[in-house]
Amino acid sequence: MTMNRHKQSNGRAGFTLLEVMVSLTVGGIALGSIYAVGAASTRHFREQQRISAAQTSLRSAMATLKHDFQRAGYLSTPNTNQTGQACAPPATAQDGWVGAVNGYTRNAPKPTKLDPENLNTVKDANGEDFFSVDRVWLTGNYSTSGEYPNISVVSDGWVVNVPMGWQSFQRDFTEWTGTGVGTCNSAVFESVFAVDRLVRLHAQNGTFFFARVASTTCAGNATGTATVTLQDQLPAHCNMDGGWIAPVNTMYYHVEDAAAAREEDDLQQRTTVLRRSEVMPTARTTLLETAAGGSRVAVEDRSLLDYVVRFKVDFLMLDDANRRISYVPMIDTEWRDAPHRVRAAIIDLAVRTPHQESDFTQDVPTAAFKLYTGKGAARVRRLRAEMLLPNIADRNLQ
Numbered sequence: 001m002t003m004n005r006h007k008q009s010n011g012r013a014g015f016t017l018l019e020v021m022v023s024l025t026v027g028g029i030a031l032g033s034i035y036a037v038g039a040a041s042t043r044h045f046r047e048q049q050r051i052s053a054a055q056t057s058l059r060s061a062m063a064t065l066k067h068d069f070q071r072a073g074y075l076s077t078p079n080t081n082q083t084g085q086a087c088a089p090p091a092t093a094q095d096g097w098v099g100a101v102n103g104y105t106r107n108a109p110k111p112t113k114l115d116p117e118n119l120n121t122v123k124d125a126n127g128e129d130f131f132s133v134d135r136v137w138l139t140g141n142y143s144t145s146g147e148y149p150n151i152s153v154v155s156d157g158w159v160v161n162v163p164m165g166w167q168s169f170q171r172d173f174t175e176w177t178g179t180g181v182g183t184c185n186s187a188v189f190e191s192v193f194a195v196d197r198l199v200r201l202h203a204q205n206g207t208f209f210f211a212r213v214a215s216t217t218c219a220g221n222a223t224g225t226a227t228v229t230l231q232d233q234l235p236a237h238c239n240m241d242g243g244w245i246a247p248v249n250t251m252y253y254h255v256e257d258a259a260a261a262r263e264e265d266d267l268q269q270r271t272t273v274l275r276r277s278e279v280m281p282t283a284r285t286t287l288l289e290t291a292a293g294g295s296r297v298a299v300e301d302r303s304l305l306d307y308v309v310r311f312k313v314d315f316l317m318l319d320d321a322n323r324r325i326s327y328v329p330m331i332d333t334e335w336r337d338a339p340h341r342v343r344a345a346i347i348d349l350a351v352r353t354p355h356q357e358s359d360f361t362q363d364v365p366t367a368a369f370k371l372y373t374g375k376g377a378a379r380v381r382r383l384r385a386e387m388l389l390p391n392i393a394d395r396n397l398q
Contacts, residue, residue, distance in 0.1 A: 161227055
């Protein structure tokens, strides 16, 4: 009896070869499915990370642009060509003018890396290439929050004395730490009134004079006098005593090719960046530089956004004939002769993800950008913002 039970037990033990093969097949299918789902999830997660990074960078760049555009003309002037605005023509400004909107190039030449193979030919609502760029120059005080009062001009018209006892001066230039507490911080003063930067002298009667900085001095206690020496002589009939002085920056916004990090990185070779640069008031594509460590370095030249595919700027201008706000695309003669008519700016900015996705087949201008011939595209994210330019519009110059 015991032997029979042992034989029956042996007969039921283990799996047949067919059972093992079926089990392995089912297990392989299950593992393959799990791997496929995991790989797809990982790919989707990384894709969303790239999109999220692009959107975050885009929002940050747009915030900077909105701040800068709304500051255009701050402690400067909407337009020195307006009667009564300037006590003398600004000798340093191109063609004798300074304006809050200092320059504008619609449909500027595309950077070579934006679309080197001409794969993206979609047009926007205006019939222009969707993937295109503009250039804009703005002037205003982008260095400080105020102007400095009760100035006096030496009789020869070259040197401006700036009292250091006023609250606005002490707030921005007095040294409050270290061994020089209570004295003028000459490094900060020299950076604000940098050599070759424009300054605006504001007379008590409301007229202006613009000149470039030649040199500065700022020493002693905070109740003394700092000086700004000008490159352009103040005419004798321009009485600036008791008036104000403020720095005026010329800011340049443009898209250019990025320098390649590695020669073998082809994606990096195709990168374009939106740059914010301070330039010379008399040479609007030449960087304003300052001395640092025995060499010359750019005062301001930085990238606001990588992988830019669109940077378009339009303006809402006052219609002089009908005295109403109407959409008028700005052209050369308008930004040169009538920048005071600008009331609002419209910024249209788009960025692509760094990599082209091979399984992305949608061909919509605001959703895809082709980097290479063949299947696939990079994703595009776009922001459009319209903003009032208060330092021009609120002056209500006609």
